[in-house]
Amino acid sequence: MTQPERGDPTGRNAEALATAIAELGVPCSLEARGGLAVVMPVLESVAALRAPETRRAVLSLAREHGFTHVAIELPSERRGAGSRENDATLLRD
């Protein structure tokens, strides 16, 4: 589950970014750590990020949503879509 950063003066919007990345075909939750967006894709969608155009699109979206860095958390192979462990807790700045 992704939680929004309500009233974030930096203009970062983690929830909107997670939604936009999911629309690229990479369903994910997202954790904001300052300017770093940690994207937590479901196990099956990590490989989609091998495509350079997908990576470029994610980077572009992250910039649009106020982030300077994007990192893809590598899921445990035991962790798949819909598991409790895949839920993210958003850390605020």
Added chain:
Amino acid sequence: MDADTIAPPEPTLIRMEAELAAWLEARAPIAIGFSGGVDSTYLAVTARLALGAGRVLAIIGRSPSYPESQWVAARDVARSFEVPVLELDTAELQDPRYAANPSNRCYYCKTELWSRLVPVAHARGFRAVADGTNADDLSDWRPGAQAAREHGIASPLAELGFTKQQIRDSSRRLGLPTWRQPSSPCLSSRLPYGVEVTSERLKQIERAEAALRALGIAGDLRVRYHEDLARVELSADELPRWLEPPRFADLRDALVATGFRRVALDLRGFRSGSLNVLHGVSA
């Protein structure tokens, strides 16, 4: 440049190499702060060739903030090219101003290094002390340069306009194994500013980067420390294959074994000074 082809040197670079030899001759005998990296190795070997063994000394400042493998490589290359070496221990981690990891952390590190190295060099009769700072470094955020100035350290490569690429080209023609070695700033650079530098954290980062090298990852590589999360920066060539199952699980497992609970691949890949960008510090 193709890895198997050595291009003929450009006239500009030939002139600069001659200027460097003359610069060294005018200031000899000279001691050099030596890390075994691309720049200081080029400077030390050039000085050895220009001045002879008796008029140059490469001084290594050993510290937990540099990986042990780097010192082994530094000693090896010095031995191969008959560069005399002296090793000193530095203790920047015992300075609370350094350990607090402010954005000018490098100033305290270099202050510690030069305050130990310069008196030793002078006591041994070396008139000048130089470092491997190059012309490209001048445009980056490098508070360590202030400490160098305060201790009278010369930077001939920067002074004569040598770029990193020119140093790599000249190194290659000299047969130095460092010519295509990735840049290797200290391990503390993997910690965000404000996160305390401890020997345990540095050892964890050192183990993590060594584990990734053991997986066969080549080129530029950084493990950025974000408490429980390791953010891995790889070169653009390496990144795609580590997003492929089951490889990403191998990468993750390797870093979890070094004490990180979570592992993330930076999508943009390696960036020099990445944490400076993240924290809004610029040159």
